[in-house]
Every structure is written in C-alpha cells, then in structure tokens.
Amino acid sequence: MSFEKPNPEQMPTQEEMPQPEELQKSPGEDMKSKYAKMLKMASEFNNPENKEKDEKDPKIIDTVAALWTLEVATSQSCEGHLEHGRPYPWVMIEASNEPKQRFNDESNLKTEIAKRYNMPLDEINWRGDSKPAQELRNLGAANETEEYKKWRGENKKLYDKMAGWLNDSYKTREASADVKLRLDGPGDSAFEIRAGEESSDDQQNLEELISKRQEEMNAFTQFLKEKYIG
Numbered sequence: 001m002s003f004e005k006p007n008p009e010q011m012p013t014q015e016e017m018p019q020p021e022e023l024q025k026s027p028g029e030d031m032k033s034k035y036a037k038m039l040k041m042a043s044e045f046n047n048p049e050n051k052e053k054d055e056k057d058p059k060i061i062d063t064v065a066a067l068w069t070l071e072v073a074t075s076q077s078c079e080g081h082l083e084h085g086r087p088y089p090w091v092m093i094e095a096s097n098e099p100k101q102r103f104n105d106e107s108n109l110k111t112e113i114a115k116r117y118n119m120p121l122d123e124i125n126w127r128g129d130s131k132p133a134q135e136l137r138n139l140g141a142a143n144e145t146e147e148y149k150k151w152r153g154e155n156k157k158l159y160d161k162m163a164g165w166l167n168d169s170y171k172t173r174e175a176s177a178d179v180k181l182r183l184d185g186p187g188d189s190a191f192e193i194r195a196g197e198e199s200s201d202d203q204q205n206l207e208e209l210i211s212k213r214q215e216e217m218n219a220f221t222q223f224l225k226e227k228y229i230g
Contacts, residue, residue, distance in 0.1 A: 022041070024071065031230055035069040038069045039061070039065040042062075042068060057078050059089065060078060063089070063217055069228075070224065073095060075094050089195050090195070103139075103143050105143065113139075114132075116135075152188040159187040165224065166220070175216055179209070179213045181193060181194065193220075196213050
C-alpha cells in the first residue's frame, strides 16, 4: 500500500494540532508530570463534543500522550477498527506549523494547471497521486520556499528519531510481519507509524489480528515510557 497524506480538508487545522510550546517541558517539571499532563490533553483531544461514541479511540491515547511527552507532534491517530477505517492502529506524525505555501510563485502554478485540466482553482493542491498534483510538484520542485524547506527538515528529524526508537524497541523482542510496527511515508513530510497492512490480512481472523496489532503498538508505547519517561 502506498502512503498518501489526507487532503487538507480532512486534516486538523494548525490551531487544532498540538503546538511546539505545548509539547515543551515546563521549568522544574519532571517527565512523569509532563506525561500526566499530556495524557489529560490527549484524552480531551480524543473526545470532542461532536464525536459519536463509536468514533472515539481510547486504545491509541496512551501512544499519542507518550509521543507528545517526547515532543513528537501528531496530527491524526486511530486505534484500528474491524467495521470501518483501517484494521490496524496508526498515528500520523508531522512537524507543527506547516507553511501554507510550499512553492514560490505557487499561485501562478496552480492557475496554469487549473486551466490546463479545466478544474476549479481551489481543487489544485500538491498532495496525492492525481496528474494535476504530480504536475504541481514537478513544476515547483526546484523552487520551494525557505519556510517549507525548514519544515521538511524538522520532519526528517522526527522520522529519524522514530526510526531509531523502533529499531531499539525490536532489539529485545520480535514480532511477525503482519503486526510489526513500521514507518510509512516520506522521510521529510507527514508520515505514519502503523502496525500491519490490509494487504496481508486474513479476513476470517481479522478481529484477533487487530487486537494483536493494538498490543504491539502498546508494547512500543511502554518501551518509550520505560526508557524515556520513567
């Protein structure tokens, strides 16, 4: 399965995402106290008033709280479901404050592509695998803004950090391929930590498989808490 970040209208706004200052440790605050604060914030974030009961994901809250405690910003997450969504837990990670503009002269590039494909201008964006999106990325690739380059650099740091933690966590334990955690996505933009993929699922035993994947995500979360939070 190829990774594709959701379209902008599916993503939280920058105001809804945890901000860098919120993830920083307060003066004199120890890691356990910070984790307790992040757990409360993650629980509230997961329980907005406009969500129905079956849309809440309590089994991923601890993972999100641990990542926030370690100053890893997330934008979306899910514990994995049998009847809807994806059959595995996942957390989307990305640096906060993504610049609204990726390319210099982006407005003109979008106007050119919108005319070429006879599309509304507001439907043109660089995400996804559509031909207009690919063309926008190709045209603007050599002309990214400095702000966007900096944001990509912050994502690369997060990706490398998560990759290191995953490697360390599997030095003392093993997991089968259909539950093992992996990073999915580019190393310099939004990416996911996930357990398993649909392509290898046995539909008859999917409920049990989802449970094992949730246990695997929890094991990684406990590794982070024991090693870095205390």
